[in-house]
Amino acid sequence: MKWSVNFLVFFITFAPNAWAIDEARSVTKKNTAEETLDVTRLTRPPTVLRAANPSYPQTMLGSGEDAEVTLLVDISDRGEVTGATVMNAEPVVDDSFRQAALDAAYSLEFSPAEIDDQPVAVQVYYTFKFKAPKPVVGTESTSRDGGVVTVTNPTWAASDAGIPMGPTAPIRGRILERGTRVPMQGVSVVLYRETAGDAGVGAGDLREVETNLEGFFEIVDLTPGRWTVVIESPGYRPYKTDELVQVNEQLTVTYYIERLSNNPYDVVVSAVRPQKEVSRTVLNRATIDKIPGAGGDPLTVVQNLAGVARVTLGQGDLIVRGSAPRDTRVYIGGVDVPTVYHFGGLRSVLPLPVVESIDFVPGNFSAYYGRGTGGIVDVSLARRDPKRIGGTVDVNVLDAGFFIEMPVGKHAAIGLAARRSYIDTLLKAFYPSDAEVGFQTAPRYYDYQLLGQYRPSRRHDVRFMFFGSDDQLKLLFKDPAAFDPQAGGNQFGISTTFYRSLLSYSYTRNENLTNVLRLSQGRNWLAFGIGVLSFDISVYSSQVRDTFRYRWGEHVALSVGMDFLFQRGSGAIALPPRQKEGQAPSNTDYQAIQRTTFNRLDWWSPAGFVELELRPFKGLLAVPGFRVDYLGRVNETTLEPRLALRQTVSSFSILKAGVGLYHQEPDFGEDYPKFGNPNLTAESAWHFSAGSELRIQRALSFDATFFYKAMSHLVSPTEATVIENGSVQPLIYDNGGKGRVLGMELLLRHDGGDRLSGWIAYTLSRAQRRDSGAQRDRLFDFDQTHILTAVGNVRLGERWTVGARFRFVSGNPRTPITASVMNASVDRYEPIFGQVNSVRNDSFHQLDLRVDRSWLFNRYILHAYLDVQNVYNRSNAEGLAYSYDYSQSSPQRGLPILAIFGVKADL
Amino acid sequence: MWLLGVGCADEFAPYSQLDRLRVLAIQSEPPNPRPNEPTQISALVFAPDGNTVMRQWSWCPVLAPANDRYRCPLDETMTSNVLGQTVTSLELGAEESAVFVSPLSQETASLLCTVGVGTAGYTGAPDCDDGFPLTMVLDVTAGTQSLRAGFTVYLPTNSNPEPNMNPKIAEFSLGGLPLMPGEITALTVLPGTPLAASVSLPEDVAEFRPIPPSEAGSGSRLERLTLSWFASAGRMEKDRTVFIDGVSSPGESTRNTWTAPETKVWPPGPVFFHVVIRDDRGGVGWISHRVQLESQP
Secondary structure, rough: OOOOOOOOOOOOOOOOOOOOOEEEEEEEOOOOOHHHHHHOOOEOOOEEOOOOOOOOOHHHHHHHHHHHEEEEEEEEOOOOEEEEEEEEEEOOOOOOOOOOOOOHHHOOEOOEEEOOOOEEEEEEEEEEEEEOOOOOOEEEOOOOOOOOOOOOOOOEOOOOOOOOOOOOOEEEEEEOOOOOEEEOOOOOOEEEEOOOOOOOOOOOOOOEEEEOOOOOEEEEEOOOOEEEEEEEEEEEEEEEEEEEEOOOOOOEEEOOOOOOOOOOOOOOOOOOOOOOOOOOOEEHHHHHHHHOOOOOOHHHHHHHHHOOOOOOOOOOOEEEOOOOHHHHHHEEEOOOOOOEHHHHHHHOOHHHHHHEEEEEOOOOOOOOOOOOOOEEEEEEOOOOOOOEEEEEEEEEEOOOEEOOOOEEEEOOOEEEEEEEHHHHHHHHHOOOOOOOEEEEEEEEEEEEEEEEEEEEOOOOOEEEEEEEEEEEEEEEEEEHHOHHHHHHHOEEEEEEEEEEEEEEEEEEEOEEEEEEEEEEEEEEEEEEEEEEEEEEEEEEEEEEEEEEEEEEEOOOOEEEEEEEEEEEEEEEEEEOOOOOOOOOOOOOOHHOOOOEEEEEEEEEEEEEEEEEEEEOOOEEEEEEEEEEEOOOOEEEEEEEEEEEEEEEEEOEEEEEEEEEEEEOOOOOOOEEEOOOOOOOOOOOEEEEOOOOOOOOOEEEEEEEEEEEEEEEEEEEEEOEEEEEEEEEEEOEEEEEEEEEEEEEEEEEEEOOOOOOEEEEEEEEEEEEEEEEOOOOEOOOOOOOEEEEEEEEEEEEEEOOOEEEEEEEHHHHHHHHOOEEEOOOOOEEEEEEEEEEEEOOOEEEEEEEEEEEEEOOOOOOOOEEEEEEEEEOOOEEEEEEEOOOOOOEEEEEEOOOOOEEEEEEEEO | OOOOOOOOOOOOOOEEEEEEEEEEEEEEEEEOOOOOEEEEEEEEEOOHHHHOOOOEEEOOOOOOOOOHHHOOOOOOOHHHEEEEEEOOOOOEEOOOOEEEOOOOOOOHHHHHHHOOOHHHOOOOOOOOOOEEEEEEEEEEEEEEEEEEEEEEEEEEOOOOOOOOOOOOOOOEEEEEOOOOOEEEEEEEOOOOOEEEEEEOOOOOOOOOOOOOOOOOOOEEEEEEEEEEEOOOOOOOOOEEEOOOOOOOOOOHHEEEEEEOOOOOOOOOOOOOEEEEEEEOOOOOOEEEEEEEEEEOO
């Protein structure tokens, strides 16, 4: 069975000045409703590895006739052309054009299309354009190997016979893509002369060669004189220049030809990936790079999607469908990572060049994922296939970084990226040295990524990545009382460090059988200290994942996998019990500080899952799944049935629904003696969702999803006590919490490549919790009734891109302070809180604009951008600030209008 | 590249500014009442406009939670059950100061530290690092303003037999001039003029104390001292200064700056200056002065 797919990439055609054969291609689907489902599934489109240069039919020389022949080309899962059919020919043309196009089609070679890293066969519309050659009297033609046109019609080219030949000289050259310096293979280079050479001969001479794999070409027998060089290639601007060929001199040239689009990420799969979940949004690099307000940061962009609440300024949390931030799991290359943001959520730990795409699943996710009850963010690492040494340099207001990559032999490639903030350098330059608070280590972060890839054949794909990040901040208060007299110190420090090594091996026997093995190892280290408050925790983590997938025919596919996580923790903690979500932010109780140390605590968390993809009848995809987890920290085995259904109603609409059970362990520390309850069990959540997807136009889609989430066994603060060794001790936490979230997500998305793209996402929801022992529900800390995000980019001309983002979000719930008492022991007022989360902050709205400009040079592309946030200077309230006795309050304002400028070079 | 703008919030009156009814400190003398030993509980209260301050004292045999307005979780009956003796009232009167006589023996306090008082319905785990904690509560009213304040008193236990001493402030100086206790000192100063404010402390003001289990290390260290500065007019540069052994010097914690009011017409009546000193195990002391601002001749 051949898969039929459709992706929405159009290659822009052009009309060359000289005679040429032009081509355009697109990929299409078969015309069945069922297979329309498949067309949105390509994760990698086929790309041309070897172009074809069909001859202008000799029988038509002199006709002056242009022609355009569109073929439907069958491409196998190996990238070979296995068939071609003429679909259209305009105008009604001679059969010789059809035959020339068909002959040429079989010399095309593609990289195979892929779905989820698995090669698949596709059908591609491929258009050849024939332009009649310019009539030149007396020209000479040359026949060369490699499919060069041979013109023998004496009307169009002079015969060799009887034409006196003068001395000759060679020209050697190379064709590179302008800006990226990618060698251009299979490009036609035409040299001709309209005037006689030095010897008075040769007017009308014409030569044509085709560049080789490295983009080189050579012509050895040019007659001296001025030659016109014309280079044309589909998708590129025609290039024309003159060269003076002199006797006994070899002419060596390099020509840079310019793409019609210079977006480095313009190989875009506009449609979503193969979708087994009820809701999944895929963001590719091109989209991420231009979102206003996100600074080109991959994970910050996720905060603009439907179902994601806005977080307070300076936080990098992901709050998905009313779940706490830690409920949402983040995967990089298929493995868990502890944190994805640097300080304050300004930046994520991965730069854009190492990211292929980001999958965001707000709920009802596959059995492949576990240990979380919220949503999923899965970062796919870019498959590097560099043809040369190249990379990027990125400098902006926060940090500077680079990425460099290079091929290693024919089948391997390596890349290296690093980034460092220079906030510390700026502070040293501008911060007064006699300030009350000094920086021992000014805030700084860096991250690094080392990538390797080895792909000896299409069956085997080995990738390696070592990545990590390090954040540090140390403050010295000259006056210890300036922070908190009770803290007992004048130094504040915080550091977050982690690294991961990741090795993955994908084996693809054929399109029916695949296996992906992932191994990762790493360490997380988190340290904090201010006076007597401190923690210093180190956790080693190892993870092994293997997923086997086999497909039987069209109707059944089975995925089976294991997911083994081992963690070993050591550390020391001196803190009071932490405040949970729903607890009002009271002052630090230094009397409640607990101190403990632990060493080499081991947690084993093996898991297995099985998932079926069933297509029992036309249009229906049913994905039942089942996952079993052993959660080591709570010593509990959890069983998680899941089901997702997608029914194609018509070629442009799909109905969908899902239900599933999810579990996760308590947060670290909540199950630890002294700080929590060691007898806690896993938290659980049922996810329900249903909705519809509509493809209104080719590039315009609409998605409506209704969801309900029922959470139970939530870890919740309690006043209950327990008798331990004859002493009554507070239980601190139990599993008596419950929660529910009801909502609706609407997503209208336009994906027109780099011309016009964007979306409008609206979420209406209500998230509630019921704490242990409480009689009534309360609002979740981050319940936001309305979340509206409109994001758009439009390309203006060849060099400019303008983008805008508008957000309107309901204010977060807040617990009012109704009174205060004076704590004369510690010399401060203590707030008296009213009903939990019974009032709201003001609504948030903000407009951000971004302008990008690129300059194309032969050897690099320079990009500059201006990102203006909060354009109309809205004074948004991020919270309330209180007077010392809480009798007065005023809003804590967010950032005013803010302009950020940055430059980036693609080398 | 450039970056423009930062976020901000409105500013409020500083903690050191006395412009409303305040309880600046509560003191237990001695700090660690022994069983059946009369202990004086007093308070430093500021009331604006010379309003008369009404006081009401009470106590709670356990640590009453501040976030519940220091409501005592135990009533008289429950207290009697916990202590094993009849307690008829938790009220301590309405005088300027109260006298408290601890009904808890050192053994009872030690036992409660070990087993807790959960059986009496009180779920908070007692932190007995500095002794068994109980709570003194003061309600003050002046004119239309009222305020509740709480203060923790630590009873000696078998593991904390060494009593604490209340720290003292020997002298307060303004502009280099030592002020005389009980007198109103006339001060000639220009509006907005900063003057050095300082206190002198006895050499042994910081006692050695055992390092509590919540801190790293063992043995003993000097007490941490916090000085809180208050003025009813003008502005103190720092609300508080701190002495932390090994971090800041005693000299640094005794210096501050007071800036005279910017107004050209001095406020009526004297300016009240109060400096409160606290150690980190319940010891409290203070010094108070009045200054009459006079125009520049």
